[in-house]
Amino acid sequence: MSNTQGNLNTTAEVGIVEDSGSFPPFDSTTYPSQLLWLVLSFGVFYWVMSKVVLPRIGGILEDRRDRIAGDMAEASRLKQETDEAIASYESALAEARKKATTMAHDARSKVKAETESARAAAEEQLAAKLSESEQSISKITAESLSHVGEIAAETAGELVKALIGGRAPAKAEVAKAVDAALK
Amino acid sequence: MAGNSGNAIDPIHQFHISKIFPVEIGGVDFSFTNASLFMVVTVAVATLFLVLSTNRRGLVPSRAQLMAEMSYEFVAATLRGSAGNDGMRFFPLVFSLFMFVFVANMLGMFPYFFTVTSQIIVTFALAILVIGTVTIYGFFKHGAGFLKLFVPSGVPVGVIPLVSTIEVISFLSRPVSLSVRLFANMLAGHITLKVFAGFVVMLTGFGAVGIASAILPLILTVAITALEFLVAFLQAYVFTVLTCMYLADALHPSH
Numbered sequence: 001m002s003n004t005q006g007n008l009n010t011t012a013e014v015g016i017v018e019d020s021g022s023f024p025p026f027d028s029t030t031y032p033s034q035l036l037w038l039v040l041s042f043g044v045f046y047w048v049m050s051k052v053v054l055p056r057i058g059g060i061l062e063d064r065r066d067r068i069a070g071d072m073a074e075a076s077r078l079k080q081e082t083d084e085a086i087a088s089y090e091s092a093l094a095e096a097r098k099k100a101t102t103m104a105h106d107a108r109s110k111v112k113a114e115t116e117s118a119r120a121a122a123e124e125q126l127a128a129k130l131s132e133s134e135q136s137i138s139k140i141t142a143e144s145l146s147h148v149g150e151i152a153a154e155t156a157g158e159l160v161k162a163l164i165g166g167r168a169p170a171k172a173e174v175a176k177a178v179d180a181a182l183k
Numbered sequence: 184m185a186g187n188s189g190n191a192i193d194p195i196h197q198f199h200i201s202k203i204f205p206v207e208i209g210g211v212d213f214s215f216t217n218a219s220l221f222m223v224v225t226v227a228v229a230t231l232f233l234v235l236s237t238n239r240r241g242l243v244p245s246r247a248q249l250m251a252e253m254s255y256e257f258v259a260a261t262l263r264g265s266a267g268n269d270g271m272r273f274f275p276l277v278f279s280l281f282m283f284v285f286v287a288n289m290l291g292m293f294p295y296f297f298t299v300t301s302q303i304i305v306t307f308a309l310a311i312l313v314i315g316t317v318t319i320y321g322f323f324k325h326g327a328g329f330l331k332l333f334v335p336s337g338v339p340v341g342v343i344p345l346v347s348t349i350e351v352i353s354f355l356s357r358p359v360s361l362s363v364r365l366f367a368n369m370l371a372g373h374i375t376l377k378v379f380a381g382f383v384v385m386l387t388g389f390g391a392v393g394i395a396s397a398i399l400p401l402i403l404t405v406a407i408t409a410l411e412f413l414v415a416f417l418q419a420y421v422f423t424v425l426t427c428m429y430l431a432d433a434l435h436p437s438h
Contacts, residue, residue, distance in 0.1 A: 023195065025198055025302050025304070025366070026303065027200070030302075030304075033218070034218050034305055034308075035308055036213045037213075037215065037219035037222050037223070038299075038308055038309075039308075041226045042279070042283060042309075044226060045229065045279055045282075046276065048230050049275050049278055049279045049282070052234065053233045053234060053237070054255070056237050057233075060248075061256070067242060
């Protein structure tokens with residue numbers, strides 16, 4: 001077994017030859033010890049993994065998943081709220097616009113009606129005044145015309161008196177003469 | 184002197200098991216060895232990392248916490264992918280197996296560190312744990328219905344004996360293939376690494392020409408180191424995936 005150990009230049013092959021009697025992995029005298037310590041160490045490892053490490057990592061991952069899902073739900077809720085707010089704002093805006101249009105229309109038609117009525121009233125008033133004025137003019141004209149003969153007679157009487165002196169001719173006479181002249 | 188020199192380039196030396204505290208119970212050797220030490224170190228490293236990184240329970244994870252969460256979700260996705268949601272009852276087992284094998288493989292990449300998973304008895308014990316869980320849970324849950332595992336549906340009656348024989352052999356060889364795959368990968372990788380690194384040491388002993396020619400094995404050593412890191416992860420993953428597939432059989436024995 002050890003007859004080559006003195007050789008300084010032992011090669012790898014010689015090394016294998018040297019140990020071929022007990023290739024370590026096939027040396028069954030080490031098996032009980034290896035099995036015992038494997039069972040102990042792997043047993044402890046399995047216990048720690050299943051009781052401590054894996055529940056912990058699983059918990060971390062689940063927390064994160066829940067947190068992300070919660071945040072996503074919150075975000076979509078907020079988005080929905082925003083959408084609703086935008087929709088209500090837009091409908092309010094549209095309604096206000098409609099109302100403004102109606103109000104403008106109403107105001108315009110009201111003003112128009114008022115103007116119309118005021119104009120009609122003014123026109124009526126003017127027409128009334130016109131007809132009144134016409135009436136009074138025609139009355140004055142008629143009156144004036146009726147007094148023409150009288151004035152003429154009076155004037156004629158005065159003229160005659162001034163011209164011939166003395167007593168003025170009788171009124172009836174003069175009127176008669178004037179009427180004749182006027183005709 | 185001579186012995187040390189031999190050990191320095193002896194690719195098997197790294198698998199030697201040496202006693203640290205001798206323990207003997209009933210004539211059987213249960214000594215605390217370097218293998219035991221590295222099992223404890225593996226468990227301590229994995230546990231401390233997972234516990235300390237998640238201690239803050241941050242809603243926004245730190246880098247370390249993110250790594251712990253990623254390993255959790257990685258194993259959970261693997262298990263859920265092959266065994267469905269029912270399979271999550273085995274999650275602690277699968278996660279422990281993955282972390283244990285992965286950390287043991289990775290620790291084995293440190294120089295002078297012992298590789299726990301390069302011992303066939305360790306990988307075989309882990310494989311028996313998996314197959315034992317599958318068999319016991321399968322019979323517990325389905326009773327004799329678990330035997331449907333060996334009788335695929337839709338097979339003509341005439342060939343059932345043949346198919347069932349093959350299925351039984353394949354089932355029995357599962358612990359062997361599961362354990363040998365991990366063991367052989369770790370063993371072969373570490374031997375290859377040691378052999379190429381040994382070439383570098385040997386060639387540098389032959390003067391200038393030796394040093395010049397040592398460059399090639401040095402480059403290979405670096406490349407194989409990178410490959411071994413990949414293998415360390417990949418074998419832990421393969422072990423986990425196969426565990427998940429076998430557990431799926433326990434949950435749904437009729438294919």
